[in-house]
Amino acid sequence: MTPFLLKRLGIGIVTLLLASIVVFAMLEVVPGDPARMMLGMNATEDAVQALREQMGLNQPLIMRYLSWIGGFLTGDFGRSYTYSVPVAQLVAERSAVSLPLALISLFLSTVIAIPVGLYAAAHRGKASDTVAMGASQLGVAIPNFWFALLLVYVFAVALRMLPAGGFPGWGAGVWPALKALILPAIALALPQAAILARVTRSALLDVLNEDYIRTARAKGLPRNTVLWRHALRNALIPVFTILGLQFSFLLAGTIIIENVFYLPGLGRLVFQAITQRDLIVVESVVMLLVATVIVVNLLVDLSYAVIDPRLRNA
Amino acid sequence: MDTPVAPIATPRTDDFWPRAFANRSFVIGFAITVIIAFAAALSFVWTPYDVTHLVVSDKLKPPSAAHWFGTDHFGRDILSMIMVGARNSIAVALVAIGIGMGIGVPLGCWAAARGGWLDEVLMRFNDVVFAFPALLSAIMITAIFGPGAVNAIIAIGIFNIPVFARVARAGAIALWPREFILAARAAGKGRLLITVEHILPNIANLLLVQGTIQFALGILAEASLSYVGLGAQPPMPSWGRMLFEAQTMISIAPHMALFPGLAIVITVLGLNLLGDGLSDLLDPKLRRQR
Amino acid sequence: MSLLEIESLNLEIDGTPILRNVELSIDRGEIRGLVGESGSGKSMTALTVMQLLPLGARATGQVRFDGKNLLAASENEMCQLRGDDIGMVFQEPMTALNPVKTIGEQVAEGIRFHTRASRPEAEDRARKILDRVGLPEVKYPLSRYPHQLSGGQRQRVVIAIATALNPRLLIADEPTTALDVVLQAQILDLLRDLCHENKMGLLLISHDLAVVADMTDNITILRGGQVMEEGDTARVLSEQTHPYTRQLALASTHVPARRKHPLVQHQPAETPLLKVTSLTRDYLGQRIGFFKRSAPTRAVNDVSFSLWPGQSVALVGRSGCGKSTLARMILALDPPTSGSIEFEGIEITGKSEAELKPIRRHMQVVFQDPYGSFDPRQNVARLVSEPLHLLQPTLGSKERRERVEKALNEVGLTTSDLEKYPHEFSGGQRQRLSIARALITRPKLIIADEPVSALDVSIRSQILDLIASLNARYNLAFIFITHDLTVARAITDDVFVMHEGRIVEAGRTESVLENPQSKPAQELVSATPDLHRAIARKLREQG
Amino acid sequence: ARTDLVLGVVLEPPHLDPTAGAAAAIDEVVYANVFEGLTRIDETGSVQPALAESWTISPDGKVYTFKLHTGVKFHDGSTFDAEDVKFSLDRARAADSTNAQKGLFAQIDTVEAVDPATVKVTLKQPQGAFLYNMGWGDAVIVAPESAATNKEKPVGTGPFKFENWARGSSITIVKNPDYWGTPVALDKAEFRVIPDPAAATAAVLSGDVQAFPFFPAPEARAQLEADPRFKVTIGTTEGETILSINNKKPPFDNIKVRQAIAYAIDRQAIIDGAMFGLGTPIGSHFAPHNPAYIDLTGTYPHNVEKAKELMKEAGLQDGIKVTLKLPPPPYARRGGEIIASQLREIGIECEIVPVEWADWLQQVFKDKNFDLTIVSHTEPNDIDIYSRKDYYFGYDNPAFDKVIEELNVTSDEAKRKELYGQAQKILADDAVVGFLFELARMNVWDAKLEGLWVNAPIQANDLTKVHWTE
Numbered sequence A: 001m002t003p004f005l006l007k008r009l010g011i012g013i014v015t016l017l018l019a020s021i022v023v024f025a026m027l028e029v030v031p032g033d034p035a036r037m038m039l040g041m042n043a044t045e046d047a048v049q050a051l052r053e054q055m056g057l058n059q060p061l062i063m064r065y066l067s068w069i070g071g072f073l074t075g076d077f078g079r080s081y082t083y084s085v086p087v088a089q090l091v092a093e094r095s096a097v098s099l100p101l102a103l104i105s106l107f108l109s110t111v112i113a114i115p116v117g118l119y120a121a122a123h124r125g126k127a128s129d130t131v132a133m134g135a136s137q138l139g140v141a142i143p144n145f146w147f148a149l150l151l152v153y154v155f156a157v158a159l160r161m162l163p164a165g166g167f168p169g170w171g172a173g174v175w176p177a178l179k180a181l182i183l184p185a186i187a188l189a190l191p192q193a194a195i196l197a198r199v200t201r202s203a204l205l206d207v208l209n210e211d212y213i214r215t216a217r218a219k220g221l222p223r224n225t226v227l228w229r230h231a232l233r234n235a236l237i238p239v240f241t242i243l244g245l246q247f248s249f250l251l252a253g254t255i256i257i258e259n260v261f262y263l264p265g266l267g268r269l270v271f272q273a274i275t276q277r278d279l280i281v282v283e284s285v286v287m288l289l290v291a292t293v294i295v296v297n298l299l300v301d302l303s304y305a306v307i308d309p310r311l312r313n314a
Numbered sequence B: 001m002d003t004p005v006a007p008i009a010t011p012r013t014d015d016f017w018p019r020a021f022a023n024r025s026f027v028i029g030f031a032i033t034v035i036i037a038f039a040a041a042l043s044f045v046w047t048p049y050d051v052t053h054l055v056v057s058d059k060l061k062p063p064s065a066a067h068w069f070g071t072d073h074f075g076r077d078i079l080s081m082i083m084v085g086a087r088n089s090i091a092v093a094l095v096a097i098g099i100g101m102g103i104g105v106p107l108g109c110w111a112a113a114r115g116g117w118l119d120e121v122l123m124r125f126n127d128v129v130f131a132f133p134a135l136l137s138a139i140m141i142t143a144i145f146g147p148g149a150v151n152a153i154i155a156i157g158i159f160n161i162p163v164f165a166r167v168a169r170a171g172a173i174a175l176w177p178r179e180f181i182l183a184a185r186a187a188g189k190g191r192l193l194i195t196v197e198h199i200l201p202n203i204a205n206l207l208l209v210q211g212t213i214q215f216a217l218g219i220l221a222e223a224s225l226s227y228v229g230l231g232a233q234p235p236m237p238s239w240g241r242m243l244f245e246a247q248t249m250i251s252i253a254p255h256m257a258l259f260p261g262l263a264i265v266i267t268v269l270g271l272n273l274l275g276d277g278l279s280d281l282l283d284p285k286l287r288r289q290r
Numbered sequence C: 001m002s003l004l005e006i007e008s009l010n011l012e013i014d015g016t017p018i019l020r021n022v023e024l025s026i027d028r029g030e031i032r033g034l035v036g037e038s039g040s041g042k043s044m045t046a047l048t049v050m051q052l053l054p055l056g057a058r059a060t061g062q063v064r065f066d067g068k069n070l071l072a073a074s075e076n077e078m079c080q081l082r083g084d085d086i087g088m089v090f091q092e093p094m095t096a097l098n099p100v101k102t103i104g105e106q107v108a109e110g111i112r113f114h115t116r117a118s119r120p121e122a123e124d125r126a127r128k129i130l131d132r133v134g135l136p137e138v139k140y141p142l143s144r145y146p147h148q149l150s151g152g153q154r155q156r157v158v159i160a161i162a163t164a165l166n167p168r169l170l171i172a173d174e175p176t177t178a179l180d181v182v183l184q185a186q187i188l189d190l191l192r193d194l195c196h197e198n199k200m201g202l203l204l205i206s207h208d209l210a211v212v213a214d215m216t217d218n219i220t221i222l223r224g225g226q227v228m229e230e231g232d233t234a235r236v237l238s239e240q241t242h243p244y245t246r247q248l249a250l251a252s253t254h255v256p257a258r259r260k261h262p263l264v265q266h267q268p269a270e271t272p273l274l275k276v277t278s279l280t281r282d283y284l285g286q287r288i289g290f291f292k293r294s295a296p297t298r299a300v301n302d303v304s305f306s307l308w309p310g311q312s313v314a315l316v317g318r319s320g321c322g323k324s325t326l327a328r329m330i331l332a333l334d335p336p337t338s339g340s341i342e343f344e345g346i347e348i349t350g351k352s353e354a355e356l357k358p359i360r361r362h363m364q365v366v367f368q369d370p371y372g373s374f375d376p377r378q379n380v381a382r383l384v385s386e387p388l389h390l391l392q393p394t395l396g397s398k399e400r401r402e403r404v405e406k407a408l409n410e411v412g413l414t415t416s417d418l419e420k421y422p423h424e425f426s427g428g429q430r431q432r433l434s435i436a437r438a439l440i441t442r443p444k445l446i447i448a449d450e451p452v453s454a455l456d457v458s459i460r461s462q463i464l465d466l467i468a469s470l471n472a473r474y475n476l477a478f479i480f481i482t483h484d485l486t487v488a489r490a491i492t493d494d495v496f497v498m499h500e501g502r503i504v505e506a507g508r509t510e511s512v513l514e515n516p517q518s519k520p521a522q523e524l525v526s527a528t529p530d531l532h533r534a535i536a537r538k539l540r541e542q543g
Numbered sequence D: 001a002r003t004d005l006v007l008g009v010v011l012e013p014p015h016l017d018p019t020a021g022a023a024a025a026i027d028e029v030v031y032a033n034v035f036e037g038l039t040r041i042d043e044t045g046s047v048q049p050a051l052a053e054s055w056t057i058s059p060d061g062k063v064y065t066f067k068l069h070t071g072v073k074f075h076d077g078s079t080f081d082a083e084d085v086k087f088s089l090d091r092a093r094a095a096d097s098t099n100a101q102k103g104l105f106a107q108i109d110t111v112e113a114v115d116p117a118t119v120k121v122t123l124k125q126p127q128g129a130f131l132y133n134m135g136w137g138d139a140v141i142v143a144p145e146s147a148a149t150n151k152e153k154p155v156g157t158g159p160f161k162f163e164n165w166a167r168g169s170s171i172t173i174v175k176n177p178d179y180w181g182t183p184v185a186l187d188k189a190e191f192r193v194i195p196d197p198a199a200a201t202a203a204v205l206s207g208d209v210q211a212f213p214f215f216p217a218p219e220a221r222a223q224l225e226a227d228p229r230f231k232v233t234i235g236t237t238e239g240e241t242i243l244s245i246n247n248k249k250p251p252f253d254n255i256k257v258r259q260a261i262a263y264a265i266d267r268q269a270i271i272d273g274a275m276f277g278l279g280t281p282i283g284s285h286f287a288p289h290n291p292a293y294i295d296l297t298g299t300y301p302h303n304v305e306k307a308k309e310l311m312k313e314a315g316l317q318d319g320i321k322v323t324l325k326l327p328p329p330p331y332a333r334r335g336g337e338i339i340a341s342q343l344r345e346i347g348i349e350c351e352i353v354p355v356e357w358a359d360w361l362q363q364v365f366k367d368k369n370f371d372l373t374i375v376s377h378t379e380p381n382d383i384d385i386y387s388r389k390d391y392y393f394g395y396d397n398p399a400f401d402k403v404i405e406e407l408n409v410t411s412d413e414a415k416r417k418e419l420y421g422q423a424q425k426i427l428a429d430d431a432v433v434g435f436l437f438e439l440a441r442m443n444v445w446d447a448k449l450e451g452l453w454v455n456a457p458i459q460a461n462d463l464t465k466v467h468w469t470e
C-alpha cells in the first residue's frame, strides 16, 4: 500500500514538474505584453517600461521560472498582473465557485447515471434498455454549451425560475448561491451522466457474463441480489476510471459553461487571464488544475484497491 | 468441434456486410455518417448559395423554400453554411485523429514491444499530457499560435495521442504473450516485423472503434473551440462559431441556433452509433452473447 | 421414482437445435457420468436442469426433480431449489469465484439465503464445510480472497459452495479439466466421499472416459445433442456395443504404431543435438516495497540433459513445475538466468536474433492451443510459410509456395486450403497446420508444448499418429511436453519427470511409468486415470 | 421607491484606479461616482465644475487658477485640499508615472497650491482643451495616503463609496453619507460584469440586472423595445469606427488603393449587418453630434465600378491578398466579415485574423504589423491622432499637422470649428482610413428607472442622478 502510494506520489510530482515547465514555456511564447495590455493604446513607452520593471518582467527567463517555482513551494503564487491582488486569493475566491460546481455536477451525473445503467443492464434487450441507451446516446452527442443555452432560455428567460447566470457569492446565503449553480451544474452533468450510464451498463454486462455470476446464481440467489451483491462491485472499477477521467473533463467543461453563465469561476479566470496575458494567473491555475487531476487519479487508483482485493498488494 | 473462443475478431469479410446490416446501431450510424460525409463532399462543388457572399438585406430569414434552414445575420444561407461547416468539422477531426494515431499508435506499440523502463517512461509521459485538461490546453495552444483551423487541429490532435497510445499499448500487450506471437518469434522475426505483421492488423479493430469515438469527440472539441472563437476563422463557416453567433439571436432567430446545433448532435450521434455498431460487429465476445 | 428424470428433452438456442430427445435419470446416491466430445451438449443438459440457460434458449420435454417439473417452475421456485437441493460445480476454478468477496462470504451467502441463518451461524457452517473439503480454518481462514488460493483450492471452495446445504443432487460439469492429474484425483475422491456420505445423486460431466469409468455407476454417452448409449458404466465400456462408444474408447487409449528409438550408448565425444547444462531461470518476485521485491520464483532449477537426433522425449510434471519455461528457453524465446544451451554444439544463449537464424531453422515449435497459435488475420499460405523467413537466401514466391504445399501434404492437408483462414478449420486440422508450419524449414528438433491437451480424444489420436510418423520418417527429434502420461507413453522413448523446476527422474518411458522411483513420479503415475484398469476394477467389483 | 440598482457592464476593470490604467471599464465604475476631478464632463460633453468651484484663465491662456470647494472629505475621512490636487497632477505627469494618458498633462509646466482652496496651474503653452482634459477620468484627484492602494480599494471624494469587489463577478458601491454635494438617491449600486452578449440579453430579460448601458447585443433591440418592462434608448458615443489602413505599407501608400477601398465600402450594409442598424455613417474622423462636424460621407460614395477602376489604375487589377486583423468587439468581428466580403468584390482578398486585445495592441498598435484592421477610437475629440508621429496608421501629411497645431493654440470657438472642418476634409479626401460609422450606444434599463446617461461623451456610468420612480 505505502510503496504504491509513494510511487504514485513520485510520479505525480514529476508530472507536476514537467507540467510546470511546459506551461511556463508555452506562456513565454504567447505574444502580447501584459504591461502594454494594462496601460492601453495611449500609454507612452516609458510608462509601459516602468510597469514592466515593476512587474518583474524584465528579469531573465530562468530567473523568472525559478522565482515562480520557488514562490510556489513557499505558498506564494505571485500577484495577478491585471487584478494586482495575490493569485492565491484570486484562486481561492474562484475555487469557491468552480469546486462546488464540479462536485455538484459530478454528484448529479453519478446519481443519475448509476441507477440508469443498473436498470438498463438488468433489463438488457428490453424496450426500457433501448430507450435509456438511446437517450444516453443523445446525451453524449449534445454539446454542453448548446444545452446550456437551451436551459437558460427555458428556465431563466421563459419560466424565470432560476437566474440566467452570475453568482451572488456564498455571502449572499447558501440557497441563492446554489440556485445560481443549478443550471450550470445540469448543463455540465448531462453529457457526463450519459457517458457514465453507458459505461455502467456495459461494465455490468461484462461482469454478468463472468463465471462467478453463474456460481452465485447456482447458489439460488435471485437475479437482483446477484446484480447488487456480486456484479455491481466488480463493475465499479471501469466506472471509477471514467469518473476520474470525467473530473478533468468537468474542470475543462467549466471554462465554457462558466462563460455561458458568466460565473466567476476558475475556468473563466483562466480564459480571461489568457486573453489578457495575465500569465502568472494562467500558470498558477493550470498547475492547480493539473495537480487536481493528478490527485483525483490517485484517489481513483486507491479506490481500485479498496474495491478489488487483488490490487491491494500490487 | 467448432466455435472455440476467438479473442480476436476473425477477418471474415464475406459475411461482414450481411451481419452489419442486421445491426441497428451500425445501420443508423452508417447512414448518418454517409449523409454528412456526402453533404461535406458536395459542398466542394456545390452549395445552394455562396457562403462568402453576404446579402445583408436578406438577414435572419426564417426557413423557407428558398432557404431551407433560413439565413443568418449576414443573410447567408444556413444550409450552405452547415454543408461547408461539415467539411471543416470533418477535416479538423480527421486530421486530428490522424495526428493522434500517427504518433500514438507507434508509441503504444513500441512501449508494448519493448516493455520495461521504456514502457514506463512513455506511459508516464502520456499521463502528463492526459493530466492537462484538454480544452484548456487547446485554448493555450491557440492563444500562442493564434486561432485557426490548423491550430485547432494540432491542439485536438495532441490530445488524441495518449488516447491512441493507450489503446494500442493495451491491445498489443495482450497480444505479445499469445502463442502465435511466440510462434512468429520462433520463426526468427524481430519486434518491428512482428508488430507490423501481427500486432497492428490485430489491433486494427480496436483502433477503428476508438477512432470513431475520437472522431465524435473531435467534432465536439472543434465545436467547443470554435464556440470560444478559437477554431476555423471566417469566412470559413464552422458549426461551433455559427452557434456562438446564434446565441444572442435565439429569441429573434431560433433557427440560427437550432440547425447547427442539430448538425453537431446528429453527426456526433451518428459517429457514436457507428462506433457502437462496429465494436459489436468486430468484437467476437459480444457476438457470442447475442 | 428417480431423483432426477429427464425425458425427451429438446433444446433450441435462437432456433438452432442443441439437444434432441435427451433421456437421463439419476437416483439417490447414484453417480452418473455424462460423456461426449466437445459441443455435444453436456453443459447444456446440466444448465437446463439448473434453469440457467443462456438468453434465447428454449427447452421442451420433461425435467423432473423429485417429481417436480423444472421446466415449468418459476424463477422463484428455482431459486429455492438451486444451491439448496441442487448444487453445481463448474469447470473453471480460476474464474468461478467472485474476486472481490472473501471465500467465507461466498460460502456463507447461500447458507444464509436458504436457511435464514444469522451471519455467525452461517459462518460457522461455512467453516465446517470448508474444513470438510480440505480447507481447514487454521490454514485457510474465511477472510481469504480467491486470488490467495491455488486452482485446486479454489475448486474446493466451489465444491463447498455447491454442497454446503447437502443438496440431493450435485451436478459437476468437468470439475477437474483445468487441474493437473494429481489435483484431479484429489478432487474426484472428495466428490465421491461427499456422495457416499449424504446419499447425494451426482451427475459427473467429463470428456475423459477414464475418469468416468473410474468414478461412475452409470453412464450416458452424448453426441451431437443426442444420447448414443446409456447404461451400467462397466458394461457399456467393456462391451462397446454401440459403434460410437467403441470409437471413443479406442481413441482414448490409442497408441500409434511406431518404432522405438533404440537405446544406444553415446560416446562422450559425440555432440548431441541438444545439450542443456545447469539451466536455471528465475522470475522476479513481486514488488513488495518501493525498492524491495519478494524472493524470486525459481521456475527452472539446475536442469541438465542431452537429446540425440531422432529421439523423442517427454517432459512431464504437474502444473507450474516449469515445463513451458524450459521449452521457451530452449527455443531462445526467454533468456536463462544461468546455464547453457547448446544446439549441435553451438551455444545459443546470449545470441542476437540475426545470429540465431540458422539455429532457429532447425528448431521449431508446436503449441497447445491450436487456435491461439495462429494469427487470425493471415491465411494459411502466409501462416505456414512464416518460418521460411529463416532461410538464407530468401526463397522466391514460387518456391515458397511449393514448400508450403509440400508441408501441407505431409500433414495430410490439401493445397486447396492455401487461401483459407484458421477459423475455417477444425481443431485437429489447425493442429496439423501448426505442425506443417513447424516442418516447413526441415528442422531437426520440434518442441511441442502440450500439443494435444486441447483436443478431443478422437482428434488427439490422429495427431499422435502424425507426430509418430514424422518422427520416424525424418528422424525428427521431439521434446514433448505433457501432463498426460498416456500420451507420453504412446509416443516417446524417454521421459523426464519435472518437479518444482528440477528434473527428478529420467529414463526409458516404459520403465519410468511402470516403476516410478521418485515420489513426484509415483504420485503422477498413480493419479493418472487409466481406462482399462478402471473397467477391470469395476468388473471385478461387480463380480 | 427602490434604492438599489444592478447595472450590467461588459468589461471587468483590471483594477479601480483610473489614474493608472487605460481601461474604460475603470471609468465606467468609478468616474463621477467614486472619484472626482477638478472639472467633470456632463452628458452633453461640456465641461462642468466639480471639485473646482470656479476658475480663472490668464489672458495669455497659460495660467489657470482653480478655486476649490471646501469641506470636502475623502472616503477615508482625510480632508481634500489644494495639496491633494498638486499631488495628483504631479504624480500623473512624473517620469515614472504609469498614467495611461500622460499626454493630457504634457503641457503642464507647474502646479502650485496657493492656499488650501486655490490651485494655480501654469502651462507651457496655451491649450484649448485643458479644462476638458482635467475632466477625464485619468485626471481625477486622489489622496497621497490612499493613492497606492486605489487599485484594490479606491478612495475618492465622490457621492459613492467603494464597498466590495467580487472579482470576476461584480463591484458594489454604496452611498457616501458625508458627500459634500447633492446627495444621491441610490443607497447601493452593483456593477455586474457580463461580457457575453447572449448572457447580457438573458440577464436583462430575466430581470437580474435592471440597467445595461452600452448593451452589447444590438440584435436584441427590437425584442427589448417591444417589451414594456424596458426602456431602450440609443445614444451617441465618441467612438469613430474605422477600417484602419497601414498607410506606410505598399500598396496602401498609394492613395488610389485607399480610395478604391473607400469606394468599395458600403457603410449602411456594415451598420445593418454588424450593428443591426445602430450607428451613424461617417466620412471622416469626427463625431456627428459634435457641432464642428461636417458630413463627408459623400466624398467616396459606395461604387464598386469606380473602385475596380482605381485598382486597375494602381496596377492591381489582378487582385491582392491582405490581412485584416480584428480585435474582439462585435463591431470589429462582424464588421470585418462584411468588409472582407465587400473588398473581395474589387479583388482584395482579406485573410481574417482575429486577435485578442493584447495581441492587437502589440502587433497592430505598437509593432504596426498589419494591413487592415477595424477599431473604434473612443476618445473624444481625438482627430489629432492623425498628426501624431509614428501613430499606427502611419499617416503623414504636413498640411494636416499644421491645422492641428493651429487648433492647439486657438481657443476661439468659431475659428476652432473652421479648423476642425478643414482637418476633417483633409482626412476624408486622403482616404487615410476607411471611415465607417460612429458607434451608437444602445442602453436598456428598467422603465421605472430614471437619470441614466443616454449619450456617452466619455465612458462613464454617472449614477449621481439615478433614481427609481416608484
Ligand SMILES: Nc1ncnc2c1ncn2[C@@H]1O[C@H](COP(=O)(O)OP(=O)(O)OP(=O)(O)O)[C@@H](O)[C@H]1O
Binding pocket: B003, B288, C013, C018, C036, C037, C038, C039, C040, C041, C042, C043, C044, C045, C054, C207
Ligand atoms: N450461449 C450459447 N448460444 C448459442 N449456442 C450455444 C451457446 N452455448 C453453447 N452453444 C452451443 O450448444 C452446443 C452444446 O454446447 P455445450 O456447451 O453443451 O457442449 P459441451 O458438450 O459442454 O462441450 P465442451 O466439452 O466443449 O464443454 C454447442 O454446439 C455450442 O456451440
Ligand SMILES: Nc1ncnc2c1ncn2[C@@H]1O[C@H](COP(=O)(O)OP(=O)(O)OP(=O)(O)O)[C@@H](O)[C@H]1O
Binding pocket: C283, C284, C297, C298, C299, C317, C318, C319, C320, C321, C322, C323, C324, C325, C326, C483
Ligand atoms: N512470466 C512469468 N513471471 C513470473 N513467474 C512466472 C512467469 N511464467 C511462469 N512463471 C512461474 O514459473 C513457474 C513455472 O511456470 P511454467 O509455465 O513453466 O509451468 P508449466 O510446467 O508449463 O505449467 P503448466 O502445465 O500449467 O503449463 C510457475 O510457478 C509460474 O507461476
Ligand SMILES: [Mg+2]
Binding pocket: C042, C043, C044, C173
Ligand atoms: Mg461444456
Ligand SMILES: [Mg+2]
Binding pocket: C323, C324, C325
Ligand atoms: Mg505450460
